[in-house]
Amino acid sequence: xxxxxxxxxxxxxxxxxxxxxxxxxxxxxxxxxxxxxxxxxxxxxxxxxxxxxxxxxxxxxxxxxxxxxxxxxxxxxxxxxxxxxxxxxxxxxxxxxxxxxxxxxxxxxxxxxxxxxxxxxxxxxxxxxxxxxxxxxxxxxxxxxxxxxxxxxxxxxxxxxxxxxxxxxxxxxxxxxxxxxxxxxxxxxxxxxxxxxxxxxxxxxx
Numbered sequence: 001x002x003x004x005x006x007x008x009x010x011x012x013x014x015x016x017x018x019x020x021x022x023x024x025x026x027x028x029x030x031x032x033x034x035x036x037x038x039x040x041x042x043x044x045x046x047x048x049x050x051x052x053x054x055x056x057x058x059x060x061x062x063x064x065x066x067x068x069x070x071x072x073x074x075x076x077x078x079x080x081x082x083x084x085x086x087x088x089x090x091x092x093x094x095x096x097x098x099x100x101x102x103x104x105x106x107x108x109x110x111x112x113x114x115x116x117x118x119x120x121x122x123x124x125x126x127x128x129x130x131x132x133x134x135x136x137x138x139x140x141x142x143x144x145x146x147x148x149x150x151x152x153x154x155x156x157x158x159x160x161x162x163x164x165x166x167x168x169x170x171x172x173x174x175x176x177x178x179x180x181x182x183x184x185x186x187x188x189x190x191x192x193x194x195x196x197x198x199x200x201x202x203x204x205x206x
Contacts, residue, residue, distance in 0.1 A: 040065040041141055043156035045189040048167040049116070058096070058114040058122060060139050060158070061169050062106075063185055066147045069107035073143035076101065077114055079121045081133035094121045096137070106143060108183050109172060130160055137163075167191040 003009045044061040052059075060077070064070055077096040082089045097120070099113040116122045140155040170190040174182045 040145075041152075041154040042185060042188060043139065043154075044169070045162065046167075046191060047137060047158045047163045048169060048191055049163060049165045050168045050194065052113060052115060056116045057099075058116060058137070058163070059169065060112045060137075060156075061109055061188055062112065062139075062141060062156075063109040063183065063188055064106055065185065066145065068145070068147040069105040070143040070145050070152070071105055073103045073106040073110070073141060074101060075103075075110070075112050076138075076140045077112060078138045078140075080136040080138060081121070083133070096120065096122075106141075108181065109185075109188065111169065112139060135160065164191055164193075166194050168194060 003012050042063055042065055047058055047060045049056055049058055051057075058077075062075075075098060077098055079094040079096050081092055081094070083092045096114040099115060103110055114120065114122075137158040138155060139158070140153065142151065142153045144150070145152045168191060170187060170192055172184045172187045172190075174184065176182050
């Protein structure tokens with residue numbers, strides 16, 4: 001079948017161009033959607049405030065779902081809060097200093113630790129101040145994923161409802177015969193409360 005008139009040629013040509021354009025558009029969108037690298041990181045659903053080296057510290061746990069490690073992993077923790085300025089309120093960002101903000105290879109789990117010292121925005125936090133600032137803790141991880149040979153980024157935010165005071169993360173590593181280590185990623189969110197006397201003694205110790 002071929003067009004028999006000029007009008008038929010015009011219609012057939014338009015259909016061909018539109019069909020080729022839609023095919024290329026759908027193929028590109030489909031490829032871009034599934035070829036985009038995914039971090040495949042898992043963050044603990046809660047953060048904990050627990051004794052650490054004679055003080056208290058804010059801790060978040062993260063692990064990778066892939067078998068291969070993440071090279072040159074870097075972490076950031078940012079404190080977002082509302083601050084009144086005149087008759088308006090602004091959202092302020094404060095960097096939370098980490099005990100360790102990088103790791104050569106993230107292959108198991110990584111507990112991010114922010115010591116709450118005199119320089120920390122969390123130092124001397126009260127319920128009234130917590131209500132006024134309405135803070136959010138933003139945690140971000142970046143690194144080179146060896147499984148997909150691409151740089152990945154992932155983040156998680158925590159509100160005051162997501163933070164547990166006086167808790168510690170449960171151990172999720174178990175040694176196996178032959179020198180192997182098993183990581184139970186299903187328990188990455190599990191925490192346990194500390195007794196009050198243990199908290200006080202740990203904080204007073206130096």
